[in-house]
Amino acid sequence: MMIRNLLTAACAAAVLAAPAVQARTAPAQVTEASVVLKDGTYQVAWKTSRPGAPVDLYVSGSPSAPLKAMRKLADNDTDGAAAVTAAQAGAARPYFYVVADGAKTGLRAATRVVPLEGAANFRDLGGYATANGKHVRWGQVFRSNGLSALTDADYKTVGDLDVRLVCDLRTDQERKTQPTVWRGGKAVPVFLNSPKGALDMDMRALFGAGPPSAEAVRANFIGFYKLMPDAYADEYRAMFDKLLAGDAPMLVHCSAGKDRTGVASALILTALGVPRPTVTADYAMSETLLNTADARRAMAAGAKADDPNAAMFARLPPEITRVLMRTDPAYVEAALEAIEQKYGSVEAYLDKVLGVDAKDLAALRARYLE
Template sequence: MRALHLRRATALVTATVVLGGLPALTAAAAPARSTASAAHHPRPTEVRPVPLQGAVNVRDLGGYRTDRGRQVRHGQVFRGDALGRLTDADLAALAALDLRTVLDFRTPEEVARDGADRLPAGLAPTARPVADLGLYATTTAAIGSKDPVKQRELLGDGKAERLMRDIYRTFVTDRDSRRQFAATLRDVATGRTPLLFHCTSGKDRTGWMGYLLLRALDVPSPAAERDYLLSNAFRAEADRKVREGLRQSGYMEDPGLLVPLQEVRADYLGAALDQIRRDYGGFHGYLTKGLGLDARTLAGLRARLVR
């Protein structure tokens, strides 16, 4: 019984760390609520977050300017983190978005562990699982060991960063991942909007999808990258609480080892873009050859989302 409790507790804290859920530690382990701001991760004023109590990284992808000076429409595509802990007030806020489609990039294991999306009446999520390349298993082993030496062996000396870069490369190389991202772009192009896509943290799979969409709409790369990096601002306080909870509960002597897994970084995105150059010669080749999108689909994206 004690071993079962330990496995469940380990899975719970890992869920909050690896794939970015909100802190869900026991009351004894959780630090006091803080009002500290993420001043070192400023949020551009044009970004429109969707304030929710049960999720921290839900926002509108509209408002960005294309390289021709046009603007991405607001209220059509949203990106987010896990939606399983939404409150009744959150459901009302989501209902006000008039969503037609919700796409979930989490794996079946994540959904079973964290729970299905909680959505307004009449909405059901569409599963679009994208694998994590062993991220969850690696971090489970590290946290569950409670052993500082093993944790450093698994995550220290640049290992966590290398794992993250490898995950981003698989967004480009893995056929199933490409299929899920392509299907999402087709959903937008064929009018299944307003649409929200999400994973658990809303930063890696969701961040890559957001970057792809903005670039497909001819938003310049620096602006699309800025949107990708904004997850650090929206997640900063929740992630800090998780690290402090792990330290106080005795799971980790050095929870800073988890920072590379909790953050998004330009070099993670750069790993995927480098893979695109190697495999497809450039971004357009990835869209057309890697994702199999034809000119009609790409034109449909711009027609629906750019004004």
């Protein structure tokens, strides 16, 4: 009897242990992947659900290439990183794919910033993780500052992105001051321009009465962000209509690529289910990319073209310019919080103001997530 009881207990223990054994033998998964371009070399890094698990590394010039169309760069790599030269990458903008041995799917990764000579803030909204574990597709939505200074080499790079639609959130005055002359690429994209003749608010409204102070300008700038979701509702509605129609790859830009474009990008990422901390982190990135001195020179050029706002900006003291050129997370948070206070949620704003309902959100996520 004792022996039979011992055998029964042993069998039960073996059954209980079986799931743990199966879990240990299940294929590892790539949980994170990133790419940084440094000194002409792509530094690819990744993490797996089981540290040290072997992975295969692939590359392609297309953000949506199937595995069979990619080129293998590394086999059974276990150290979590790889250095890939531009020659090895073989594309002006390479997209990497990291997959663990035995796993059915892996993660794509690319540089966040598209390096250009004439636009410091041109970047890809792909790769961000959503709340349900999916990721925004790479190479579908780009954001940037003005394009008037792009070089021939830049247009070769941008042309390879196959941009089909450019949402230009600048005013007619800004386009006159710094026109975009698109060249190169497979075809000239369609331009969706803001119908505004000039900025809705006079820049002088940011400074208040008396000598301007950095504190007062910051507070007034936050007030401007609170107004932006309604002030640019027509432009954002048209942008989402094009996203729903599949008019991508799409490029959204304004002059600095941080304010009107920053709110537009925040709305896109939120609609796709990207968590708020990631949304604000993407917004804040512009500050590290934009050069304030370059911005002042651009505004000086606008002043010569009789743009009153540009002329005023060019004369501002540096401490005021820094406030206006910042991408303080509080700025975009002010826009999103204003939406929530007025409409209840960003999703309600998308529905009631931009005409993007729950069915549309599902369609967007099916198209732009993987």
